[in-house]
Amino acid sequence: MNPGRPIRFTLPTVADTHAFGRRLAGLLRAGDLLLLTGPLGAGKTALAQGIGAGLGVAGAVTSPTFVIARVHQPDPVRGGSVPLVHADAYRLGAASDPRAELDDLDLDASVDEAVTVVEWGEGLAEQLVAEHLWVRIDRRDDDTRLVDLEPVGGDWSARLTGTPGFIDS
Amino acid sequence: MADEPLVLGIETSCDETGVGVVRGHTLLADALASSVEEHARFGGVVPEVASRAHLEAIVPTMNRALTEAGVTLADVDAIAVTSGPGLAGALLVGVAAAKGYAVAADKPVYGVNHLAAHVAVDTLEHGPLPEPAIALLVSGGHSSLLLVDDLAQGVTPLGATIDDAAGEAFDKVARLLGLPFPGGPYIDREAHAGDPAAIAFPRGLTAAKDLAAHRYDFSFSGLKTAVARWVERRQRAGEPIPVADVAASFQEAVCDVLIGKALDACRSSGVQTLVIGGGVAANSRLRAMAEQRAAKYDIRVRTPRPKLCTDNGAMVAALGSHLVAAGVAPSRLDLPADSAMPLTTVSVTGEE
Numbered sequence: 001m002n003p004g005r006p007i008r009f010t011l012p013t014v015a016d017t018h019a020f021g022r023r024l025a026g027l028l029r030a031g032d033l034l035l036l037t038g039p040l041g042a043g044k045t046a047l048a049q050g051i052g053a054g055l056g057v058a059g060a061v062t063s064p065t066f067v068i069a070r071v072h073q074p075d076p077v078r079g080g081s082v083p084l085v086h087a088d089a090y091r092l093g094a095a096s097d098p099r100a101e102l103d104d105l106d107l108d109a110s111v112d113e114a115v116t117v118v119e120w121g122e123g124l125a126e127q128l129v130a131e132h133l134w135v136r137i138d139r140r141d142d143d144t145r146l147v148d149l150e151p152v153g154g155d156w157s158a159r160l161t162g163t164p165g166f167i168d169s
Numbered sequence: 170m171a172d173e174p175l176v177l178g179i180e181t182s183c184d185e186t187g188v189g190v191v192r193g194h195t196l197l198a199d200a201l202a203s204s205v206e207e208h209a210r211f212g213g214v215v216p217e218v219a220s221r222a223h224l225e226a227i228v229p230t231m232n233r234a235l236t237e238a239g240v241t242l243a244d245v246d247a248i249a250v251t252s253g254p255g256l257a258g259a260l261l262v263g264v265a266a267a268k269g270y271a272v273a274a275d276k277p278v279y280g281v282n283h284l285a286a287h288v289a290v291d292t293l294e295h296g297p298l299p300e301p302a303i304a305l306l307v308s309g310g311h312s313s314l315l316l317v318d319d320l321a322q323g324v325t326p327l328g329a330t331i332d333d334a335a336g337e338a339f340d341k342v343a344r345l346l347g348l349p350f351p352g353g354p355y356i357d358r359e360a361h362a363g364d365p366a367a368i369a370f371p372r373g374l375t376a377a378k379d380l381a382a383h384r385y386d387f388s389f390s391g392l393k394t395a396v397a398r399w400v401e402r403r404q405r406a407g408e409p410i411p412v413a414d415v416a417a418s419f420q421e422a423v424c425d426v427l428i429g430k431a432l433d434a435c436r437s438s439g440v441q442t443l444v445i446g447g448g449v450a451a452n453s454r455l456r457a458m459a460e461q462r463a464a465k466y467d468i469r470v471r472t473p474r475p476k477l478c479t480d481n482g483a484m485v486a487a488l489g490s491h492l493v494a495a496g497v498a499p500s501r502l503d504l505p506a507d508s509a510m511p512l513t514t515v516s517v518t519g520e521e
Contacts, residue, residue, distance in 0.1 A: 014391075040341055041394030045332050063333040063390070066183075066310030067508070068256065139394070141402075 004151035011145040017043045021050015028115045035120040038137035044119045056080030064088040071109045083114040174246045174493035178486025181263030182255025186226035189483030190238035191490045196293045198237035199483040202226035220258035227266045242274045249489025252280030253510025260506035277499035280517035287446035290484035294473045299442045305431040308447035309336035314385045321495035326512045328385025336449045338389035356416045363417030370422040424455045444471045451475035
């Protein structure tokens, strides 16, 4: 699957990372797969927290490393309608689609009906065949985060560029 | 004493298969099998591998525990098992085994909370827990402060980590420093030779602006990032990494926040007892700092010996024994494994 052209965002603070996650959540729908990559402390969990807030899901979005995957059900009070599956690929091993392994974990949500956000180890994504949005986060010396969104397959490209205000706001 | 309950405890929530036997507050057996070495080949805990390892280890571990305690299954009064929180597939093995043994020997079964068991295990070392007490639970997967009003009925969560668990921060910083997994013991060892004041690492959620909303919550993600930045800068400059100083300064920052908030919780609720449990409670600096600072406020710190701090079956048996003694009803035989079991549930109720 040919990746589309990456789109870059610059996020000066952790509050900006949260806000960016909330904005990104506006593009998401059930069945989506997002892969977050970046070095230790890049802000993968912070971005997932923003996405969780934007999706309006219940429960605190914290590091999934220990539990491997956590399901956050939509909270109607917060305007939520789609569950969030938040997983750490470090423990999932190499797979062509991490959602198949997540399904094996017998979570309380089907990945087809949820937004799946996987914190992905470096160097594993090459094996991935499923369409997804690849989110690469890098931390610069001044603590600013650079985020590259790389659409891979599906209608990701069209969604990123065709959503008014997403790139320019 | 013969009239105290004899309880068997089964623990399979992560990568340790543990079976313990307890009479009252007395530890009779603590058998453990670990699949850590199998996971090392994969570079992390793989759920499928953990479940299969539990399946292979559960019967031999059970037999070892019974032999060690010098009792038979027919002698026990109840079987307790961790029913959550933890890895779903791993929990299922323990819960299924507990039900099988319970049916075979006609014994009541108690599905208990793993975190409450980490608190209860201290009774094996220091006797009945004065209530109310404050409990600090720190491990690879959890960092929580609780008010323990009544260990048999329920505990009140005061705060928890908003990002990484304390033990996870130890693991990740160890990886940064090139130390093996699990990182806690290696950081502890390195830190002995280091200067805890060498580097001023941040103390998460301790600034006045954070305390309003997060007085008893923890955050270790920013600390982890600060250590990563510090190490990277050194590496780029071509300078050697003073591993002992980084380990000591990082460990000091973690312990400072954990103990500071735990003692704040004790003082603000007028509680004189602080129990510390979970794998990170084995950290020597955490134990020493807790003793030292608590003494100023006349607060008694109870920390079980390191072997009982990490996951084991004895802690589950200890909680089971406490529940039996308190007259709590056992769970039903359709007891589920609950990977996200809330702290407010100490044992799965058997009532319809």
